Structures are given as structure tokens and as C-alpha cells.
Amino acid sequence: VDTSSAQEFDCKEKLVLPGFIDCHTHALFAGSRENELSMKLDGRSYMEILKRGGGILRTVRDTRNASDERLKSETRKRLDRMISNGTTTFEIKSGYALNLEGELRLLRVLRELKNEGYDIEPTLLSAHAIPEEYSGRSSAYVDEVVIPSIDECAKLKLATFCDVFMEEGAFGEAETERILNHAAERGMKLKLHADEFSDLGGANLAAKLEVISADHLAKSSLRGIEQMGKKDVIGVLLPGTQFSSLTGTFADAKAYSQAGTPVALATDLSPNSWIESMQFVINIACYGMKMTPEQAIAGATINAAHAISRGSISGSLELGKDADVLVTGLSNSYELPYRIASNNLKMVFKKGRLIRELSDR
Numbered sequence: 001v002d003t004s005s006a007q008e009f010d011c012k013e014k015l016v017l018p019g020f021i022d023c024h025t026h027a028l029f030a031g032s033r034e035n036e037l038s039m040k041l042d043g044r045s046y047m048e049i050l051k052r053g054g055g056i057l058r059t060v061r062d063t064r065n066a067s068d069e070r071l072k073s074e075t076r077k078r079l080d081r082m083i084s085n086g087t088t089t090f091e092i093k094s095g096y097a098l099n100l101e102g103e104l105r106l107l108r109v110l111r112e113l114k115n116e117g118y119d120i121e122p123t124l125l126s127a128h129a130i131p132e133e134y135s136g137r138s139s140a141y142v143d144e145v146v147i148p149s150i151d152e153c154a155k156l157k158l159a160t161f162c163d164v165f166m167e168e169g170a171f172g173e174a175e176t177e178r179i180l181n182h183a184a185e186r187g188m189k190l191k192l193h194a195d196e197f198s199d200l201g202g203a204n205l206a207a208k209l210e211v212i213s214a215d216h217l218a219k220s221s222l223r224g225i226e227q228m229g230k231k232d233v234i235g236v237l238l239p240g241t242q243f244s245s246l247t248g249t250f251a252d253a254k255a256y257s258q259a260g261t262p263v264a265l266a267t268d269l270s271p272n273s274w275i276e277s278m279q280f281v282i283n284i285a286c287y288g289m290k291m292t293p294e295q296a297i298a299g300a301t302i303n304a305a306h307a308i309s310r311g312s313i314s315g316s317l318e319l320g321k322d323a324d325v326l327v328t329g330l331s332n333s334y335e336l337p338y339r340i341a342s343n344n345l346k347m348v349f350k351k352g353r354l355i356r357e358l359s360d361r
């Protein structure tokens with residue numbers, strides 16, 4: 001290796017970490033939904049807001065109406081702030097177009113952002129919600145949009161993963177299984193939004209289909225969590241979503257360590273839950289879900305890397321892996337979860353290159 005042009009950085013007595021991997025985001029969208037906070041505070045649930053044409057459906061309207069340029073510029077700003085908070089790799093889902101051409105367009109926009117240098121792992125989530133024009137006709141939506149989007153996506157290699165939002169009011173178990181089996185046959189890797197608001201048996205289905213990760217899991221049964229562990233399915237917990245949805249409850253993180261089911265963490269950044277900082281997610285994982293600092297940091301790094309099938313190239317500081325490195329102003333790893341909503345970073349490196357230097361802290 002030629003190191004003649006290498007630069008040296010003094011990190012003495014500073015906590016150095018692998019870059020955070022945000023393994024579950026909906027970061028590609030247009031617009032905002034700040035008005036929904038007041039609705040949530042009035043006691044309206046996520047599903048009630050959706051039924052009134054808000055929630056995902058509003059973001060679908062905004063995203064469909066936005067040009068590629070506007071989508072890219074709004075998303076770039078988010079990704080840049082996430083990098084400043086230590087995220088060096090992003091999983092980003094489609095799912096705010098909900099028609100064939102639109103979903104493919106979102107994945108093409110992601111490819112363009114990737115070509116600009118953002119390290120993005122793209123996921124097809126055409127099964128995110130039933131759009132208004134298919135209201136009450138979910139199986140027609142699956143036949144006419146979801147299945148063809150998988151075929152096109154596999155052909156054009158636009159996404160690594162296929163994901164489904166399995167929930168009452170979204171996609172049921174039989175539909176979810178059909179969609180994911182079809183994606184597997186087309187060579188895509190699988191993910192699943194499971195048991196977020198109710199236990200529909202999503203964790204069990206995730207184990208049965210041996211998906212790479214099942215995500216949310218706030219209401220999963222103990223048996224489902226154990227089954228996931230047996231099949232090496234990673235549980236991606238999203239405590240920020242619970243926090244911002246005002247549900248007052250979190251996933252049972254202890255059940256995962258008892259069952260030997262690995263846990264990864266992510267922001268779930270979306271217009272419903274606008275969280276750009278993995279440091280803040282680590283805070284809520286400890287203060288809300290009562291994970292240990294060690295578990296939370298592993299969840300934001302190496303386990304998150306496995307949740308997007310990147311475990312062999314990122315997620316830890318090891319020879320042969322990408323040098324995605326965070327230099328903090330902290331002296332030990334316990335300070336990181338302890339300090340709430342701080343940005344503790346001094347420098348962010350991506351593949352050995354300094355991409356962010358933050359003012360002295």
C-alpha cells in the first residue's frame with residue numbers, strides 16, 4: 001500500500017469508534033409533516049392520522065409532485081447532517097411513490113446520490129402502504145404495482161433489499177409472504193417491518209422466511225424473538241420511532257439478549273420520526289430501552305452492518321475493512337450514551353478520507 005500521501009491525525013486519549021451505520025431509514029422524501037405533532041399530542045394514533053389522508057399518504061403526494069432535483073436537494077441536506085452526527089453508511093428505502101414508475105424513479109434518485117459519494121444501500125419498499133387510488137384493494141395493488149416493481153428492480157439491479165410493511169391497515173401475513181417469496185426468487189435479499197403497532201406474528205414470519213433483518217418489533221412475542229435468534233435474523237430496534245410516536249413503550253431489548261437474538265439500532269428517519277442522529281438513538285436505547293452502553297454501540301455499528309449484509313467490510317475497526325472512523329472529543333465509551341442529544345464528534349472519516357471536521361468540542 002502506498003502511504004506516501006497519507007496524513008497523520010492526533011487522536012491521543014480520544015474515544016475512536018467505527019462510523020455509525022444507519023440500517024433503517026426512509027430518508028428520501030419531499031416535504032415535512034410538523035403539523036402532525038399537535039395531532040399526536042391530541043391523542044391521534046399513527047393509523048388514525050393515515051386514515052385521514054395524512055401520514056405516509058401526505059408524503060406520497062408531496063414526493064410524487066417533487067422533481068428529481070428537489071428530492072435530491074432535500075435529501076442531501078439530511079444526509080449531510082447525518083454525516084455530521086457520525087453516520088457513514090445509510091440504508092434508504094423507497095416507498096413514497098407507491099406506483100411502478102415512481103418507485104423506480106426513487107431508486108434511480110438514490111443511485112444518483114450514491115454516485116455523488118453517499119454510501120447508500122437501497123431497499124425497495126413499494127409495499128409501504130396502500131395508496132389512495134387502491135384503497136380497499138390491496139391485492140390488486142400487490143398484483144399491479146408491488147410484484148412488477150420487484151421484477152423491474154431485480155432486472156435493473158436498483159435495490160439490494162426488498163421490504164414490506166406488515167401491519168393491520170397495510171399488508172397482511174399472506175400478502176407479505178407472497179411478496180417476499182417473489183423477491184427472494186428474483187435474487188433480492190429480504191427485510192420486514194414487523195409488529196410495530198400490533199403483534200401480527202411478524203417476528204415468526206421473519207424467522208420462517210429467514211430474512212436478513214426484521215425491524216421495529218415493538219410488540220413482538222417472546223416466541224417470535226426466540227425464533228428469530230435461531231435463524232440468525234437480526235432484530236433492528238427503532239426506539240426513536242416509539243419516542244416520537246408518543247406510545248410510551250419500547251421494544252423489550254432484554255428479551256433479545258436472553259434469546260441470543262442480535263440487536264441493531266437505526267433512526268428510522270422519516271417525516272413521522274425526524275431523527276438524524278445515531279448518537280441520539282444510542283441515548284434512547286439506553287435511557288428508554290435500558291440497553292447497556294456496550295449493546296447500544298454494537299447495535300449502531302457492527303450489528304447494524306450485519307443488518308445490511310455489510311458485516312465483512314464495515315461496522316468495526318479491523319484490518320481489511322473500510323476505514324470508516326469517528327474521532328470523538330470523549331475519553332471513554334460510557335460518555336457517549338451518557339450525554340443526551342449532544343454531538344460528541346470531532347472528525348468523521350469515510351474510507352480513510354476526512355469528510356467532516358467539527359468545531360472544537
Ligand SMILES: [Zn+2]
Pocket residue numbers: 024025026193268
Ligand atoms: Zn421504517
